[in-house]
Amino acid sequence: DTGVSQDPRHKITKRGQNVTFRCDPISEHNRLYWYRQTLGQGPEFLTYFQNEAQLEKSRLLSDRFSAERPKGSFSTLEIQRTEQGDSAMYLCASIKKGTGDYGYTFGSGTRLTVV
Amino acid sequence: QKEVEQNSGPLSVPEGAIASLNCTYSDRGSQSFFWYRQYSGKSPELIMSIYSNGDKEDGRFTAQLNKASQYVSLLIRDSQPSDSATYLCAVIINSGGSNYKLTFGKGTLLTVNP
Numbered sequence: 001d002t003g004v005s006q007d008p009r010h011k012i013t014k015r016g017q018n019v020t021f022r023c024d025p026i027s028e029h030n031r032l033y034w035y036r037q038t039l040g041q042g043p044e045f046l047t048y049f050q051n052e053a054q055l056e057k058s059r060l061l062s063d064r065f066s067a068e069r070p071k072g073s074f075s076t077l078e079i080q081r082t083e084q085g086d087s088a089m090y091l092c093a094s095i096k097k098g099t100g101d102y103g104y105t106f107g108s109g110t111r112l113t114v115v
Numbered sequence: 116q117k118e119v120e121q122n123s124g125p126l127s128v129p130e131g132a133i134a135s136l137n138c139t140y141s142d143r144g145s146q147s148f149f150w151y152r153q154y155s156g157k158s159p160e161l162i163m164s165i166y167s168n169g170d171k172e173d174g175r176f177t178a179q180l181n182k183a184s185q186y187v188s189l190l191i192r193d194s195q196p197s198d199s200a201t202y203l204c205a206v207i208i209n210s211g212g213s214n215y216k217l218t219f220g221k222g223t224l225l226t227v228n229p
Contacts, residue, residue, distance in 0.1 A: 033216065042119075042203050042219030043159065045210075056214045091158055093217075103149045103205075104217050106158040 004107035006092050012113045013082055020078045021110045025094030032075050033104060034067055035091040036060065043091055043106075049075060050097060082114045118142065121204050121220035129228050134191040136223050138204030141185070147207040148180055150189045152200045153222065159203055163189060194227040201225070 005024040013019050025032050030051050035043035046065070047057045051072035061067075064083075069075040079086055089111050093104035121138045128134045136150075147166055151159035165171045165178040165187065177190040187206075191198055201222040208218040 040123075040221070042205075042221045045216050045218065048216065056210065056216070089158070103147075103161045103164050105161065109158045111156075 004092055004094050004105060006090075006107035006110050008110055009108060010111045010113075012115060015084060015114055016081055018078065018080045019082055019112060020076050021090055021112075022074055022076050023092030023094075023107060024074045025092070026105070028096060029094035030072065030097050031095045032069060033093045033095075034075070034077055035093070035106075037089040037091060037109075038087075046077075079112075082112075084114045087112055087114045117220075118208055118218050119204055119206050119220040121223050123221050123223060125224040125226060127226045127228060128194050130194060130196060132194050132227075134194045134198065134225055134227070136189040136191075136202050136204075136225070138187045138189075138220055139185055140187065140204075140206045140208070142206065142208045143182075143185065145206045145208055148178070148187045149205040149217070150176075150178060150187075151203040151205055151219075153203055154200045159219075191225075194225075196227045196229050199225060199227050 007022045033048040034046040037043040045058050046061050047067050049069040052069050064080045067077045089109045091109045092107045118141045150163040152162045153159045163178040165180045171178045175192045179188045201224050203222045204220040205217050207215050
């Protein structure tokens with residue numbers, strides 16, 4: 001059990017470029033969550049998966065954002081046509097369904113800077 | 116009204132003092148409450164969970180829950196400079212149907228001065 005792994009740790013991109021982040025959950029965890037955290041704010045929910053099904057999306061997730069979890073294992077979060085307002089820490093967490101009441105464990109996050 | 120509210124601080128205490136962090140939440144049906152610690156540039160780390168009214172102690176940390184008042188707090192005794200961080204209150208909130216998710220406050224920045 002190596003914990004939740006996120007890649008890359010840091011990403012600097014020019015405005016208008018597309019970026020993709022990856023999250024590898026703890027094995028056997030069937031729920032996977034994406035959050036976004038901007039400076040001075042708490043993490044904000046973006047979306048979550050149960051296995052490969054995307055069950056909920058926040059209205060924060062504009063149509064420039066897409067997330068997938070093929071085969072219910074790792075997940076990717078893609079941002080198209082990045083904007084400066086997308087600069088944030090993107091956090092991933094995973095849990096086994098039914099254990100959410102024990103709290104979520106987060107990966108190290110991907111810090112995105114859009115210049 | 117935000118779902119989870121915290122005083123944003125900053126809160127500054129001298130080393131050895133008690134730091135008191137407060138949080139209120141809006142969903143009366145919530146049953147699970149957490150405190151996370153986040154060092155600058157790092158991801159949140161779970162430090163306390165509480166589910167029943169009253170106090171729960173873990174080392175120098177005590178979480179307090181009052182569901183009637185929809186209030187959660189975290190006390191840090193004998194504060195150390197290494198406790199300097201942002202403390203995030205988080206609550207499992209029903210977002211509709213069978214969807215439950217962890218919802219965070221903005222966090223309180225704590226500085227412990229040597």
